[in-house]
Amino acid sequence: MGNRNRAAVVVLGDIGRSPRMQYHALSLARQAFLEVDIVAYGGSEPHICVLEHQSIHIHKMPQWPAIPPSFPKILRPLLLIFKPIVQFLVLLWYLLVKIPAPDAFIVQNPPSVPTLVVVKWASWLRHSAFIVDWHNFGYTLLALSLGRSSRFVAIYHWIEKHYGKMAHGSLCVTRAMQHELAQNWGINATVLYDQPPEFFRPSSLEEKHNLFCRINNSLTRPYGSRDCISNGLAEHEKIDQTITPFTTQVGADIFLKQNRPALIVSSTSWTPDEDFGILLEAALMYDRRVAALLKESDSTGDELVWDEIRGGKQFSYPRLLFIITGKGPEKEKYEQKIKKLSLKRVAFRTMWLSAEDYPLLLGSADLGVCLHTSSSGLDLPMKVVDMFGCGLPVCAVSYSCIKELVEVEKNGLLFSSSSELADELMMLFKGFPESCDTLKSMRRSLMERISSTRWSTEWEECAKPLIHKVISDNS
Numbered sequence: 001m002g003n004r005n006r007a008a009v010v011v012l013g014d015i016g017r018s019p020r021m022q023y024h025a026l027s028l029a030r031q032a033f034l035e036v037d038i039v040a041y042g043g044s045e046p047h048i049c050v051l052e053h054q055s056i057h058i059h060k061m062p063q064w065p066a067i068p069p070s071f072p073k074i075l076r077p078l079l080l081i082f083k084p085i086v087q088f089l090v091l092l093w094y095l096l097v098k099i100p101a102p103d104a105f106i107v108q109n110p111p112s113v114p115t116l117v118v119v120k121w122a123s124w125l126r127h128s129a130f131i132v133d134w135h136n137f138g139y140t141l142l143a144l145s146l147g148r149s150s151r152f153v154a155i156y157h158w159i160e161k162h163y164g165k166m167a168h169g170s171l172c173v174t175r176a177m178q179h180e181l182a183q184n185w186g187i188n189a190t191v192l193y194d195q196p197p198e199f200f201r202p203s204s205l206e207e208k209h210n211l212f213c214r215i216n217n218s219l220t221r222p223y224g225s226r227d228c229i230s231n232g233l234a235e236h237e238k239i240d241q242t243i244t245p246f247t248t249q250v251g252a253d254i255f256l257k258q259n260r261p262a263l264i265v266s267s268t269s270w271t272p273d274e275d276f277g278i279l280l281e282a283a284l285m286y287d288r289r290v291a292a293l294l295k296e297s298d299s300t301g302d303e304l305v306w307d308e309i310r311g312g313k314q315f316s317y318p319r320l321l322f323i324i325t326g327k328g329p330e331k332e333k334y335e336q337k338i339k340k341l342s343l344k345r346v347a348f349r350t351m352w353l354s355a356e357d358y359p360l361l362l363g364s365a366d367l368g369v370c371l372h373t374s375s376s377g378l379d380l381p382m383k384v385v386d387m388f389g390c391g392l393p394v395c396a397v398s399y400s401c402i403k404e405l406v407e408v409e410k411n412g413l414l415f416s417s418s419s420e421l422a423d424e425l426m427m428l429f430k431g432f433p434e435s436c437d438t439l440k441s442m443r444r445s446l447m448e449r450i451s452s453t454r455w456s457t458e459w460e461e462c463a464k465p466l467i468h469k470v471i472s473d474n475s
């Protein structure tokens with residue numbers, strides 16, 4: 001591309017949790033044949049393809065230490081100033097000294113401060129092109145914690161806009177964001193939709209079984225005492241079989257169990273902008289509503305109820321197992337809440353899976369739930385993109401631009417309240433696993449499009465020409 005044959009991918013965050021920047025690095029290496037330096041923080045492992053690629057070099061910066069809760073509140077505003085200054089100096093050192101000069105810096109925004117400033121300076125000093133990939137707006141994220149009227153938010157906004165405009169080229173994640181950037185920021189950005197890379201795909205039966213065996217302990221260990229998954233193994237399941245809550249292996253043959261629970265996956269960063277409470281309430285409603293239906297059908301006692309579920313056609317609503325993946329600040333609070341609910345037909349597990357197991361889990365599930373609401377209203381949840389890549393239909397929280405991704409009843413459903421989500425769960429899982437038509441038709445239509453919607457194709461068409469042009473204009 002350029003004469004140095006190098007690109008630098010910059011994230012002021014955990015590279016393991018910035019999949020889009022990892023995919024950029026992979027595409028720059030595989031599709032543009034560049035040497036790629038990633039400058040970021042450590043934390044979680046990046047994908048194995050990134051780690052093992054010969055041309056990708058990861059430079060981990062030292063982390064800003066966590067602030068202890070005992071830190072005096074009155075000094076916190078000082079930290080807001082001091083932290084970016086330290087980050088600024090460390091990042092500048094890495095971009096100017098630690099890595100060879102690249103043809104282009106490609107930087108993730110947000111965080112915008114001090115990232116955009118440093119990358120602008122570094123690109124100027126090293127005669128490199130400066131490309132911003134707009135995932136969202138930094139100032140709207142800051143406003144979540146400080147409030148829209150905060151002076152810090154105003155300063156942040158100014159820096160983000162001022163330095164954002166200086167970029168030689170810009171990419172963004174939705175048409176809505178492209179429009180906002182053009183109208184109010186004077187920035188001409190190219191839309192590069194998130195698309196799943198090739199490792200997000202449906203899992204084979206064998207992959208499912210192996211995954212369930214690997215995580216069997218977490219699957220069968222309940223919060224609190226017992227729940228409908230931990231005591232779900234019936235007596236006739238013999239010792240010579242390998243059993244998980246979903247599958248059985250006898251000899252070389254693997255079966256999906258007829259009475260398996262429906263597997264619902266949600267991944268969350270456990271932050272206040274994702275209201276996990278909606279999901280808990282919906283689960284509780286599902287539990288109560290199915291119980292009420294069973295009561296009408298004259299079942300008494302739990303054992304009878306279970307038989308009814310297994311045998312009876314009329315009221316076959318499955319047990320639901322929700323697996324919630326992700327790390328974050330509110331996780332423990334919600335784990336305590338889950339413990340206190342007395343659910344009979346619904347169970348929850350929280351897990352942190354490796355970058356290799358996570359796609360397998362999505363590829364093994366029956367439904368995905370997405371609680372993402374955007375701070376700017378202009379970005380899309382990448383986890384839904386990944387779920388679609390695995391052929392997994394999704395129920396997602398509705399907001400302004402989500403329809404650029406979720407097509408109602410074609411690949412998913414939208415909801416605005418917990419009772420709407422509960423309605424959708426009842427509708428989708430009635431008759432599970434055989435006769436749940438909506439779920440099946442959504443899965444079919446996702447499968448039909450799986451091969452045509454891939455990150456590498458989208459990158460080749462949208463990002464590569466832009467990066468190419470920016471680099472040649474600059475050199």
Ligand SMILES: *[C@@H]1O[C@H](CO)[C@@H](O)[C@H](O)[C@H]1NC(C)=O
Nearest residue numbers: 169187188189190465466469
């Ligand atoms: C915006 O970028 C596109 C693609 O690079 C280009 O064709 C177009 O002329 C640009 N528009 C403006 C107003 O700069």
Ligand SMILES: *[C@@H]1O[C@H](CO)[C@@H](O)[C@H](O)[C@H]1NC(C)=O
Nearest residue numbers: 213216217220233242243244
């Ligand atoms: C999974 O856990 C259950 C309950 O502890 C156990 O009965 C079963 O044999 C385990 N299966 C595997 C494959 O480890």
